[in-house]
Amino acid sequence: MADEREVSEQVLIERLIATVPRVQDGIEAQREQRRLIHELMRRNWSQERIAKLLKVSQQAISKRLKRPIEGDPTTE
Known part of the structure; x- marks a missing residue:
């Protein structure tokens, strides 16, 4: 990855926003795994x-x- 200082703030913002669905998918997978383990x-x-x-x-x-x-x- 390029040095983050060389990337515009707009690109950083877009990258950050793009991580939200992936993080949410991970959270949902963890919840499902806990349900199945139980x-x-x-x-x-x-x-x-x-x-x-x-x-x-x-x-x-x-x-x-x-x-x-x-x-x-x-x-709960």
Whole structure:
């Protein structure tokens, strides 16, 4: 990428605005993943099994489980 000082403010603004949908997509994917993890746990999957499936640590799954599921009154 070119030196940001050489790019006009308008180009920087356009780039920043263009990131919004990508960030929102990432947030939505995280929410969906948490919902699915909670559902698998409800079906007696272990954190370790889910972690292996997602190629993350068991601790990462534990952390995701601590966050509430949006739209679920029992977790908010």
